[in-house]
Amino acid sequence: AQSVTQLDSQVPVFEEAPVELRCNYSSSVSVYLFWYVQYPNQGLQLLLKYLSGSTLVKGINGFEAEFNKSQTSFHLRKPSVHISDTAEYFCAVTSGGGYQKVTFGIGTKLQVIP
Amino acid sequence: DAGITQSPRHKVTETGTPVTLRCHQTENHRYMYWYRQDPGHGLRLIHYSYGVKDTDKGEVSDGYSVSRSKTEDFLLTLESATSSQTSVYFCAISESLAKVEKLFFGSGTQLSVL
Numbered sequence: 001a002q003s004v005t006q007l008d009s010q011v012p013v014f015e016e017a018p019v020e021l022r023c024n025y026s027s028s029v030s031v032y033l034f035w036y037v038q039y040p041n042q043g044l045q046l047l048l049k050y051l052s053g054s055t056l057v058k059g060i061n062g063f064e065a066e067f068n069k070s071q072t073s074f075h076l077r078k079p080s081v082h083i084s085d086t087a088e089y090f091c092a093v094t095s096g097g098g099y100q101k102v103t104f105g106i107g108t109k110l111q112v113i114p
Numbered sequence: 115d116a117g118i119t120q121s122p123r124h125k126v127t128e129t130g131t132p133v134t135l136r137c138h139q140t141e142n143h144r145y146m147y148w149y150r151q152d153p154g155h156g157l158r159l160i161h162y163s164y165g166v167k168d169t170d171k172g173e174v175s176d177g178y179s180v181s182r183s184k185t186e187d188f189l190l191t192l193e194s195a196t197s198s199q200t201s202v203y204f205c206a207i208s209e210s211l212a213k214v215e216k217l218f219f220g221s222g223t224q225l226s227v228l
Contacts, residue, residue: 041221041222042221042222043118043204043206043218043219043220043221043222044157044204044206044219045219046217090156090157102159102217104156104157104158105156106153106154106155106156107156
């Protein structure tokens, strides 16, 4: 079985400050990891993904995440946030076999304070 | 943006009434999914479809049924709505199970069961 834990339900941060959103996963096999972003009243959009290769992955809007197998983590980071980054962020994991086996975290609400 | 339209966008209904939500896509993707999003639970898969008239249950399928008579349309039906089915419902599509990163979401339907 696979699972994903997002450790923070809400993260307030001042504009232009750095931010880290934490995600830990568990799986007995190799995994693919994702971060999705959901802006108010919209569906989820893929922010970045780790499938294989380099453990540091870069996504859209200046976000990046690092896959750490030993710590079973996939934390999302941005060095300087903007007001427009205010949204909810979801970590997701799958060990393959199609989307019916994708497990989403409960989400982290990022609130950027002017 | 992927061509996914969910209707209605908002619906209020009474306990015990039937409700049907519609997902329409213009991408000709084979796979379609219904998720529900609830605070503290993230996204959970209700049902999915891997072709016309081919559907299967997801994680939280009790109380829901689906139908797919055409590639472009995937219907979610609550036969007798209950208050526990108050949620935001998202449709998603994908071209291939192998391309795990290419999952696109609609804008959601807010359903309130009173």
